[in-house]
Amino acid sequence: MSGNRGFIVFLMLFGVFRTAIADWNPVPTGSMRPSILEGDVVFVNRLAYDLKLPLTNVVLAHLGDPQRGDIVTFTSPADGKRLIKRLVALPGDVVEMRNKQLLINGEHADYKLLDEASEPMGNGTVLPVLHLTEKLDGDQRSIQWLPDLTEAADFGPEKVPAGQYLMLGDNRDNSADSRYIGFIPRKELIGRAERILVSANILDNWMPRLARFGKSLY
Secondary structure: OHHHHHHHHHHHHHHHHHHHOEEEEEOOOOOOOOOOOOOEEEEEEOOOOEEEOOOOOOEEEEOOOOOOOOEEEEEOOOOOOEEEEEEEEOOOOEEEEEOOEEEEOOEEOEEEEEEEEEEEOOOOOEEEEEEEEEEEOOEEEEEEEOOOOOOOOOEEEEEOOOOEEEEEOOEOOOOOOHHHHOOEEHHHEEEEEEEEEEEEOOOOOOOEOHHHOOOEOO
8 A cells, every 4th residue: 555655646746747847748740840850759848937836737936938949838729739839939029921931020030041852741742841040130040941832931910919929830831830820828838848858760660869869959
């Protein structure tokens, strides 16, 4: 009986740790390519923004403000699923996208082509991809464009409401983000993704990608 109590206490402490302090999330989709790949398991700092009552979504205290460029896990207001995206625009920002190129408060992002490649889409097709750096207001990240896809090439202009954020996938043409599900309220933020813990090639042979173990996301 004492052994069962110990196990129950362990499970409770484990639950408190994962819901209030830190978490790790397996990533099943390619919406954050090239930064995060399918099969990466990312470490999430749940204390980056808010201290929440363990095992609940009740905010006890604000610990920090989300910043442009953060990679954030959050609960989708569309269907309640947990998503991971890049925080691109802050409350009060005016955001638009023209021919895939991002503008914030009228300032155009600067793009530099890194390389060209091809990528399987999961439905048996292979499409060309462009890997680029996107730099805006001192913040720089790697993104991916699919030149053959133009469905979400234009967006806005939209002003981000108070207390909400605009999220985009780094894989801009293959991401169900704020262009589809709307702005994300702060109360839905779970934490800030910090680094890749482990990684495996789940699309091919399930071999570990050792070079990605422990890799920082910034």
